[in-house]
Amino acid sequence: MKKNHQPPEKGNTRRTFLTFLGTLAFLYPVLQFAGFKIPKKPTYVNISKPVPATGYLVTTGFILFDRDNKCWALSRTCTHLGCKLNYQEDKDILECPCHQSRFNVETGQVVKGPAQKPLTFLSVEKRQDDPLYVVTT
Numbered sequence: 077m078k079k080n081h082q083p084p085e086k087g088n089t090r091r092t093f094l095t096f097l098g099t100l101a102f103l104y105p106v107l108q109f110a111g112f113k114i115p116k117k118p119t120y121v122n123i124s125k126p127v128p129a130t131g132y133l134v135t136t137g138f139i140l141f142d143r144d145n146k147c148w149a150l151s152r153t154c155t156h157l158g159c160k161l162n163y164q165e166d167k168d169i170l171e172c173p174c175h176q177s178r179f180n181v182e183t184g185q186v187v188k189g190p191a192q193k194p195l196t197f198l199s200v201e202k203r204q205d206d207p208l209y210v211v212t213t
């Protein structure tokens with residue numbers, strides 16, 4: 077009778093591990109295609125200065141509005157291809173410098189394409205003391 081030099085559990089463990097890796101390698105692109113995303117950890121941005129009398133404050137990643145007793149923030153990332161949006165104060169719209177998509181500043185909805193999706197609203201906590209605003213990105 078021939079002796080097996082490897083304990084059976086070790087072979088099973090390796091096979092199970094390789095099966096797991098193969099399943100993961102197959103499922104990951106399928107889940108990505110289906111729109112599954114691993115949730116990111118939220119980042120809190122503290123803003124210590126008040127929003128100017130114009131009613132808006134532009135930062136690198138978002139625009140914070142505080143006017144008409146309402147406070148909200150919109151991402152500055154264009155939903156078309158990701159360029160940084162600019163606020164056009166005279167037209168009260170967010171406009172993309174790359175392909176001129178336009179977004180409504182109160183709803184985040186597309187006013188003019190080629191962008192198809194609305195902008196991302198960010199959670200804003202308005203406070204009485206410093207920091208005056210905490211924006212969750």
Ligand code: FES
Pocket residue numbers: 154155156157158159172173174175176177189190191
């Ligand atoms: S990246 Fe903004 S419209 Fe194309």
